[in-house]
Amino acid sequence: MELVIFLAVLAVLGIVGTGATVWLLYRSRVDGKRVENAKEEASSVIALAEDEKRRILLEAQEEVLKLRNAGENEIKEQRQELNRLERRYLQREEQLEQKNETLEKQRIALTEKESEVDKAVEEVNELKVQQIQALEDTAGxxxxxxxxxxxxxxxxxxxxxxxxxxxxxxxxxxxxxxxxxxxxxxxAINRLATDVVSETTTSIVSLPNDEMKGRLIGREGRNIRALESMTGVDIVIDDTPEIVTLSCFDPVRREVARLALERLVSDGRIQPARIEDMVNRAQVDIEQTIWKAGEQSTFDVGLSGIDPELIRLLGQLKYRFSYGENVLKHSIEVCLLSGMMASEIGANIQVSKIGGLLHDVGKALTHEVAGPHAEIGAELAKKYGINHNSYLSILEHHDDDHSTIESFIVASADAISAARPGARKESLDQYVKRLRDLEDTAIGFGGVDKAFAIQAGREVRVMVKPTDIDDIGSAALARDIARKVEEDLVFPGQIKVTVIRETRNVEVAR
CATH class of the missing domain: 1.20.5 (Single alpha-helices involved in coiled-coils or other helix-helix interfaces)
Known part of the structure; x- marks a missing residue:
């Protein structure tokens, strides 16, 4: 049994060895074919590489040859250019040497000429000095x-x-x-037909008899003290028969006191309680009168949209007077004149009329607020929404320089209204002093012989010495006097300066 197994194993091993041998023989044959194919492919690649190598070498040799030829040509051209430049520089050097020689010769010649010129200048200066000396001796x-x-x-x-x-x-x-x-x-003046304002404020109340003075004073002066404390007005009772004088800086309070006092005198019942009642009624009546006067003024000039407070202040001007002229009527007149002149010259009519109507509104508060009435009025106009150009017209209506044409129109209308005959009153002393100052200002100039102020100080005629001032100098003197008057004097309207130069030759026939 073991032998059989052994033989079987040997048989199997033999079969396996035979298969392995056959497989190895087959594999070696296949690998040999692959090697031969690889060798053939390698030979082909090597042959192609050799061909490419030869081609590249040929191209490189051709490129090197071209570069060498180009370099040789460039070097040749550069050598030729250098030779040309060298020849050119040599020629320039020769030319410069020739020029230097020429310049040196010219310098020597100029030096010689300069010496000659210096000598000539010295001779000319000597002759000039001699001539000047001769001229000085001759002319002195x-x-x-x-x-x-x-x-x-x-x-x-x-x-x-x-x-x-x-x-x-x-x-x-x-x-x-x-x-x-x-x-x-x-x-403008012809179109404006207004009456001359000649009324003045009155602080006098007439009494039916002198007994009424005692009743006004009352027991231990209680009635007069009550009236003065309620109205803020000083009541003067003196020896003047049947007259009581009221004194107060505020024209509205003075008017309230006057109205209340007249009603008390008419009623006959004079006591503190009755005085208080009459004063309250008078205040209400005056306030209504003020409001109506302000509204009527805006209706008369055709303006609307003005703040009620400004209308009330306008109404207060009914009781305000300046140089005897009623300020409210003056403002209405200036407003109408401003509108007419603005329409004639193409300025803004509305702006001019508003500026003219409100130009003196500050006078309603001059007893309460310190400062010029023009500035007070301008601030009021600005506060209550008046347009800027009208504000400037109010602010500048007493100035010499004006920002707008409307401002100049309002100032001109103000001067026209104030300068009308009878519009304003002036004390005799002030009038005489103004004329004397005007004449003294004119006489203070050189060449003036006499000066006369005429036409109520609206013109000054100056007589000059004909030997000291000619006709052209007379015109210059008139300008100088006018400028001096503008700078030194205060006057309404304008002053005409007339310079008269007269030469008289007198002979007597015998």
Whole structure:
């Protein structure tokens, strides 16, 4: 059994060995074919590489040859250019040497000529000094004196020519401007038909008899003290028969006191309780009168949209007077004049009329607020929404410079209204002083012989010495006097300055 197994194992081993041998033989044959194929492919690749190598080497040799030829050509061209530049530089060097030689010769010649010129200049200077000395000896003047004389004569001629030209231009422009201004102002004044305001404030209350004074004073002065404390007005009772004087800076309070006092006198019952009742009634009546006056003024001038507070302040101007002129009527007149002049020259009519109506509204508060009435009125206008141009018209209506044409129109209308005959009153002392100051200002100029203020101070006529001032100088003197009057004096409206130069030759026939 074991032998059988052993033989079986040997048989199996033999079969396996035979299969392995066969497989190895087959594998070696297959691998040999692959190796041969690989060798053939390698030989082909090597052959191709050799061909490519030869091609690249040939191309490289050709490129090297081209570069060498190009380099040789470039070097050759550079050598030729260098040779050309070298020849050119040599030629320039030769030319420069020749120029240097020429310049040196010219320098030597110029040096010689310069010496000759210096000698000639010295001789000329000596001759000039001799001639100047001879001229000074002949004329009796030095060079500086002669130069100053010539300059002075030139200045005098230029000043005379300038004054003459200025005189001609001023005369021409004044004629044109005066004609236009006269036409516009005359037309505006003719269109405005208003009465001359001549009423003045009165602080006097008439009494039926002198016994009423005692009743007004009351026991131990209680009635008069009550009336003064309630109205804020000083009541003056003196020896003047049947008259009581009221004194107060506030025209509205003074009017309230006047109305209450007249009603008390008419009623006859004078006691503190009755006084208080009458004062309260008078205040209500005056307030209504003020409001109606303000509204009526806006209706009269055709303006609307003004703040009620400004209307009330306008109404207060009914009791405010300036130089005897009622301020409310004056404001209405200025408003109408401003509107008419604005329509004539093409300015804004609404702005001009508002500025004219409110230009003196600040006078309603001058007894309460410190400052010029123009500034007070402008602040009120700004506070209550008045347009900016009208605000400027109110602020600048007493200034010499104006920001807008409407401002200038309002100032002109204000001057026209105030300057009308009878519009304002002035004390005799102030009037005489104003005329004297005007004459003294004119006499203070050199060459003036006499000066006379005429037409109530609206014109000054100046008589000059004909030997000291000529016709052209007269025109310059008139301008200087007008400028001096504007700077030093305060006056309403405008002042005309007339300079008169007169020469008289008198002979007597015998």
């Amino acid at each position: 003047l030095s060079v500086e004196e002669a130069r100053e004389l010539v300059v002075r004569e030139g200045e005098e001629k230029a000043r005379h020519e300038l004054s003459r030209r200025t005189y001609d231009l001023e005369r021409e422009y004044k004629l044109t401007a005066e004609e236009n201004a006269r036409r516009i102002i005359t037309l």
